[in-house]
Amino acid sequence: MELKPGFLSKNPSVLVFLLVLALFTLGVTLMSEAYGSGAISTSFVKTLGKTLCLCLIAIAMDLIWGYTGILSLGHFAFFGLGGYMIGMWLMYARTRDIVLGSLTGLPPTPQEINDAVATQIFGVVGTSELPAIWSFAGSLPAQLALVVLVPGLLALIFGWLAFRSRVTGVYLSILTQAMTLALSLYLFQNESGLRGNNGLSGLQNIPGLTADQDHLSVWFLWGSAAALALGYLLAAFVTSGKFGSVMRGIRDDEARVRFLGYSVETYKLFIFTLTAVIAAIAGALYYPQAGIINPGEMAPIASIYLAVWVAIGGRGRLYGAVVGAAFVSLVSTWFTGGRAPDLNLGFYTVKWVDWWQVLLGLSFVLVTLFAPKGLAGLVDMVQGLRPPKRGGAPLGPDDGSLQEREANE
Amino acid sequence: MxxxxxxxxxxxxxxxxxxxxxxxxxxxxxxxxxxxxxxxxxxxxxxxxxxxxxxxxxxxxxxxxxxxxxxxxxxxxxxxxxxxxIGRKFQRPTVFEDQSVSDNLMMALKAARGPWRVLVWRPKEEDHARVAALAEQVGLGDQLARKSGELSHGQKQWLEIGMLLAQExxxxxxxxxxxxxxxxxxxxxxxxxxxxxxxxxxxxxxxxxxxxxxxxxxxxxxxxxxxxxxxxxxxxxxxxxxxxxxxxx
Amino acid sequence: MAVCLALPAFAQDSVAPTVDNSPEAAQVLPETGLAAILGKHAEAIAKPSRRTIGPVIEEIGAAGEGAPEFLEAWADKRVGQRASDGRFFLIEKVADGYRLTDPATGADAGTAAKSDISELRPNSGVRGVIASALVASQLNDPDPARRQTALDSLARDGAAEHLEPLRASIEAESDPALRERKERLEGLLTLRFDADPAARIAAIERFSGDLGLDVRAALNPIVTTTRRAFAGSPEGNVAAVLRPGRQITAEEAYTLLVAQDLAPARLTRADLRAALQANLQDGQVGGYALEELDTPAARDAAYTALEQAGIVPAAATDDEVTALVAEHSFADIYTEPNADVTSAARRALDAIETKVGVMQAADLGLDALSLASIYFLAAIGLAITFGVMGVINMAHGEFITMGAYTGYVVQLLIPDYTVSILVALPLAFAITFAAGVTMERLVIRFLYKRPLETLLATFGISIALQQIFKNIFGTQARPLTSPAWLDGAWVLNDVVSISYIRIAIFVLALIFLGVFLFIMKRTRLGLEVRAVTQNPSMAASMGINPDRINMLTFGLGSGIAGVAGVAIGLFAKVTSELGSDYIVQSFMTVVVGGVGNIWGTLAGAGLIGTLQKGIEWLNPSNTLAAQTYMILFIIAFIQFRPRGIIALKGRAAGD
CATH class of the missing domain: 3.40.50.300 (P-loop containing nucleotide triphosphate hydrolases)
Structure with missing residues (x-):
């Protein structure tokens, strides 16, 4: 990635974003239990760190949906896969440490270590053989490479098949949803070699590090913030300039882009794979903070929630995606965590644990109906930058582009 | 023949x-x-x-x-x-309404079309000059920064012709x-x-x-x-x- | 056995006189019937031998009242002899002795101390004789119900000694159904137990192609094999010779040798480790440093060193293993010694299996058909809204759930299941129709031409509805019971059957197809719907109100979802997630079938139903895998027909 001088000055929002992110990270660090006053509990630091990862995948979603117009309902599958890949190393390496610590007498052969680790890990699913996909689990660099390679390759193959046959719009959304479902159903099986519905656990302990969770949580927060910053810079770089023009062109009228000589399918595949990799990296940072991953995390509904965050934040804008993901996931944590006060209506007491989903669903409908630009639309209103109405714009062949809202008015 | x-x-x-x-x-x-x-x-x-x-x-x-x-x-x-x-101009003007006139022309400009090349491509001085010249040719010289969705129907037609020309x-x-x-x-x-x-x-x-x-x-x-x-x-x-x-x- | 059964006829006279000498005989003379006979033969009964007891049992069997019960109890070791008077009683253990029942009258004869009673323990040979006598008497019982019961028990665990009495009883059987059953059982017992191989083969051939489970159960034991190793060439009735490395791995072959004590066990890794561990001295094992022993090669070397020192027993080396395996031959041997019988049985089983295969395919076809009708029902509403209006309704699944819950609530109010279903179907339609229209008016009509946003907005409604269902009905499954006349299944034979409920769903799907076609092709509404689908603005200019048509179409699609919900609820668990379990398959049905065509939906449902059942058949243990593979297939299918099976082409596709 080469940033021309003036890139930041041309994209002032990037600078503002990075500044806010840096201040946020600094603030949390100073209030953490490990490095500061302790005003923020370690578990909340983890929540914030996880939220940053969700912001990162929201950026990926914004690239593919907000900018390119492909409503992928499959990016959480890549997120989960990234988590699984790093989780395999975390679990294997930690179990190996435990096994080595408990052995006495003869020094173990590699085979014995493998068997003992396999028994520890796969006892719950009734087998003691290490599946072939765990071949590299003992090596951190290999698994880190797989974090990128496995989801990237899956996205490449799936995207190639889907885009090549010119599946677009709602069809493509349903197809990506089917892919996610297939993947999560596959992982639910014990035969998948990833412990079926037990998933991988104990991921919060980093093998080889003796630091406690207080410190680890802050380090992960830093890591997540750095990844988010890099992801934001990358996304800003990709969306600026001609590549960004092509992306938006594909969103608004892909046939026209084709007649300009751009291979739309290649571009879609490029963006799909790129965002899948971003999602996977976000997942690889998220799950060590969450501590556990199971196939339920990758159910299609998760990816739809992702679309919800981006829509509420405001798609087609990078900061919109970040704001949406952070806002909705934090509010969601607040409501579902039982911390929100019950609402007494006199005849009925609204318990938010039960009603938050309803509120979320309905507010989502309202946002779609009345604020297609999401929370980021507020920025426009403040700045008075709302573009004038383009009355009479004909409906493009690709339904769903932003400006066609006027068509119904 | x-x-x-x-x-x-x-x-x-x-x-x-x-x-x-x-x-x-x-x-x-x-x-x-x-x-x-x-x-x-x-x-x-x-x-x-x-x-x-x-x-x-x-x-x-x-x-x-x-x-x-x-x-x-x-x-x-x-x-x-x-x-x-082979360049084509459609019956209905189809320009990218969400983007500025210069973005539209820049996208059409004859250059490498592959994703990697496009990703690192940044307009040079002569590219800006070429876009300006094209815009001048189709009568949109003073509209470069405007969103093309805001143009009149005729202007959109012209913009499209300009994009066609940019493809050479x-x-x-x-x-x-x-x-x-x-x-x-x-x-x-x-x-x-x-x-x-x-x-x-x-x-x-x-x-x-x-x-x-x-x-x-x-x-x-x-x-x-x-x-x-x-x-x-x-x-x-x-x-x-x-x-x-x-x-x- | 047959010899023993034939015995009584001539043995009776020679045995009877000896019995008269027993002292007890005089004592019980006044009694008649069973009691008399028991008294007469007390000694023989108390200490029976298989060779001589035949006539006695024959006599008891013919004694009439109480005899079968006595024989049964005798065989079951529930008969005791009282030491004081030598009389026999049916005994039942109680806390401090036995409760006694008079065998002849069935009257309670009080209790007796443990020491008073000696239990009769007939050996297995005698028990066999008793059983066959018992069977003979039951098979000839005047009461058809008892004959039936006897046949049931024979079918369950028939044995060689039952064959003769069964054959004997066929001639006298008056009931045609029972006679047929007896003949069938006779055949089944013959093919298993007859002494004459020719008779067995004839019986086997008689059943060739018979689909009954009983036939397969009778034939399978004949062809069971055991895997054995032989020092020379295989002996016995060889089913298959197994060459190491081909049909059997060398490893398995050696394990077989070890199991038959033809070879010493190999040294397992755990044993090796234990042996080394045990001989650890001063951080050394057999001259090797402990730290070095972290590879299999080093450990083997250390063990060999110990071996040479004579500290540990020699373990078979790889060469020895190979040599031993090469020296022996391995084969699957039939338990049944007669080769003609086994090959006849194999042929018969093969013939049956072929036929069963065909029948299973038919059964699978029926299963697939019923699954397809479920998917069709679930998808048809979606196809209407998607095809006609271009609107993807993610809340469609929740409308299905709504229908199912409607059925549940109606059943709470109306206890009669038949009536409640008849009320629930139209009510579910009405409720979901209203819900659909409300949703269309409030949300969807503002989002036409923005399908992706419709998708998300309806998804929002979907999660809200799902949570509301949870809040109202809880998370546990609610019962939706089908009427009694829908219980049970239509059974064609032991392989092919289909439950009535699935037939009902199939019929329901057909009705809906018919209704839909009627509405679309024969009514004003259908005409207007088609007009609006093809060209809304033109339709509007001809006086059709597209708003109204869209509203009604959406209502119709939602209403059908409600009805489908009632149908699905009858066999699936009614929870708030019922609909979402079907929604992805419904989408697939629509996508695979092609948009905008009811026949496409039908074809899509058929394809997906067949596919899912087919994959489940290939891999029956794993429904999850079946779904995974099905989705992968669909993704591949889209490659070849991106617009579905029945696709609109050219300008009509509105590219």
């Missing part, structure tokens, strides 16, 4: 939609620097013909060959065809360029097309006989998916079959 080599050679193509024969054994040639008008009543197959040449529709039979190397266009997809030098195609397919234009704009368009045809092939699909007369070029009349007559405008308008088709029996 004229002295110049044939640029595009369409022979014996047919295409059927659900039993309806949109194109029926149609053959068509055009030289490297030639202006040609295609006329014909509604449903004659004019748009489908353009769809086939630009790769949007695949014919059931026939061949479409391109250039001196006689490359088979039927083996290529839309973007490849666009890259070898060897063959231009222009679908009803004069639709929705004022009289002055039509004059301007005619002049531009005639000028362009001096250095490249231009095919104009048009309804409006008056406009075609002004182009003063060879005319191909399509009817029910095949060529009914070909020649100068006076020649074809004298053809009794053409009269029957246009005026009814």
């Amino acid at each position: 004229s002295g110049t080599s044939t640029l595009l050679e369409v022979s014996g193509i047919s295409v059927t939609f659900d039993g309806f024969r949109a194109i029926n054994n149609l053959s068509f040639n055009i030289g490297a620097a030639e202006l040609r008008a295609i006329i014909g009543p509604n449903g004659a197959g004019k748009t489908t013909f353009m769809d086939i040449v630009t790769g949007k529709t695949r014919p059931d039979e026939g061949s479409v060959l391109w250039g001196e190397m006689s490359r088979n266009l039927l083996k290529m997809n839309e973007s490849q065809i666009a890259r070898i030098g 195609p060897k063959l231009l397919l222009v679908d009803e360029p004069a639709a929705g234009m004022t009289l002055a704009e039509r004059e301007q368009t005619t002049a531009l097309l005639v000028e362009l045809a001096k250095t490249r092939a231009v095919v104009v699909v048009e309804h409006d006989m008056e406009f075609v007369r002004r182009l003063d070029c060879k005319v191909t009349v399509l009817h029910e998916g095949s060529v009914l007559a070909e020649g100068s405008l006076d020649h074809v308008t004298a053809n009794p079959k053409v009269i029957e088709v246009y005026l009814g029996r």
